[in-house]
Amino acid sequence: MRLTTKGRFAVTAMLDLALRQENGPVTLSGVAERQRISLSYLEQLFGKLRRQELVASVRGPGGGYCLARDMSTISVADIIAAVDEPMDATQCGGKENCHDEHRCMTHDLWSSLSQRMFDYLNSVTLHDLMTQQRERTSHRVVLHERDARHAAPDAVEVQF
Amino acid sequence: MRLTTKGRFAVTAMLDLALRQENGPVTLSGVAERQRISLSYLEQLFGKLRRQELVASVRGPGGGYCLARDMSTISVADIIAAVDEPMDATQCGGKENCHDEHRCMTHDLWSSLSQRMFDYLNSVTLHDLMTQQRERTSHRVVLHERDARHAAPDAVEVQF
DNA sequence: ATAAAGTCGACTGAAATGATCGGGAATTGC
DNA sequence: GCAATTCCCGATCATTTCAGTCGACTTTAT
Numbered sequence: 047m048r049l050t051t052k053g054r055f056a057v058t059a060m061l062d063l064a065l066r067q068e069n070g071p072v073t074l075s076g077v078a079e080r081q082r083i084s085l086s087y088l089e090q091l092f093g094k095l096r097r098q099e100l101v102a103s104v105r106g107p108g109g110g111y112c113l114a115r116d117m118s119t120i121s122v123a124d125i126i127a128a129v130d131e132p133m134d135a136t137q138c139g140g141k142e143n144c145h146d147e148h149r150c151m152t153h154d155l156w157s158s159l160s161q162r163m164f165d166y167l168n169s170v171t172l173h174d175l176m177t178q179q180r181e182r183t184s185h186r187v188v189l190h191e192r193d194a195r196h197a198a199p200d201a202v203e204v205q206f
Numbered sequence: 207m208r209l210t211t212k213g214r215f216a217v218t219a220m221l222d223l224a225l226r227q228e229n230g231p232v233t234l235s236g237v238a239e240r241q242r243i244s245l246s247y248l249e250q251l252f253g254k255l256r257r258q259e260l261v262a263s264v265r266g267p268g269g270g271y272c273l274a275r276d277m278s279t280i281s282v283a284d285i286i287a288a289v290d291e292p293m294d295a296t297q298c299g300g301k302e303n304c305h306d307e308h309r310c311m312t313h314d315l316w317s318s319l320s321q322r323m324f325d326y327l328n329s330v331t332l333h334d335l336m337t338q339q340r341e342r343t344s345h346r347v348v349l350h351e352r353d354a355r356h357a358a359p360d361a362v363e364v365q366f
Numbered sequence: 367a368t369a370a371a372g373t374c375g376a377c378t379g380a381a382a383t384g385a386t387c388g389g390g391a392a393t394t395g396c
Numbered sequence: 397g398c399a400a401t402t403c404c405c406g407a408t409c410a411t412t413t414c415a416g417t418c419g420a421c422t423t424t425a426t
Contacts, residue, residue: 103404110403264371269371
């Protein structure tokens with residue numbers, strides 16, 4: 047499991063989505079502007095996120111992206127795996143770079159290590175990240191209710 | 207904290223070192239041969255490991271590398287940080303890519319996330335890896351005593 | 367002196383990263 | 397129907413990193 051800025055961008059963008067989807071679909075251009083990520087790059091990432099069915103898209107004016115599942119069921123590992131595709135980890139599918147008994151050593155070592163890395167990332171959900179972030183900040187939080195899905199009639203400025 | 211094959215190579219090589227250093231300094235060409243890693247590449251990695259004082263070098267014939275500290279005080283995080291240098295994690299030292307309050311969100315989010323990744327990797331030592339590996343394998347283990355430092359008079363074949 | 371080892375720096379090919387561009391297709395509001 | 401908005405997709409590109417190579421050098425045991 048690689049941990050690169052690519053995955054970071056994806057998680058950041060997904061968090062932005064999570065925080066704003068109550069007002070309906072969120073446009074990529076909005077995410078791009080707020081998070082300072084190139085729009086075209088976001089399009090690439092969200093193409094993958096959509097194919098992994100982490101987000102759903104709505105075309106046309108007023109369209110954008112929504113989370114495809116409840117945010118408590120979307121883990122950081124899901125997001126990173128979606129954009130960082132291979133997630134190979136062991137690097138030697140039984141072929142070269144490994145030989146004799148040494149093969150097993152390296153192989154088992156890394157698969158167990160990356161398994162635990164994965165387990166951790168898999169245990170952190172988008173919902174956790176939101177909650178965690180809101181607890182940490184002392185900024186004004188206009189939108190504070192946790193389960194009020196349709197509580198915002200107009201555009202609500204969420205500061206976080 | 208990045209997790210690449212570079213760091214994997216380094217940890218694999220360090221583990222090889224840990225398993226063989228009782229017979230005196232371990233040559234890089236030996237590590238290269240056993241672990242199938244290019245010698246020149248290993249030289250680069252061990253240059254960094256030496257500058258981070260994780261290993262000590264002995265020049266001349268019969269020379270090689272030894273661990274600079276007890277293997278129970280060398281963590282996987284130490285090794286990866288030594289070769290994967292920046293370990294930046296937040297990617298925005300308060301400069302661009304972050305603005306207004308959004309800056310803090312992304313920043314805190316990733317620093318806390320990568321802090322926990324680091325904590326885990328930092329909790330796994332070379333000694334742990336050796337023990338863990340030996341427990342897992344059912345191969346013959348010639349050198350089995352855990353604290354017998356000078357127990358091997360001759361070249362001892364360690365199978366793992 | 368010679369050979370065995372580490373040390374250092376420059377260089378390289380290949381891949382991944384991060385981004386740009388251009389042209390689509392779907393959908394809404396008019 | 398038409399235009400605007402938005403997602404969709406493919407090609408391309410500059411830069412960085414990865415992984416490895418090469419050559420020259422220093423230290424040291426024999």
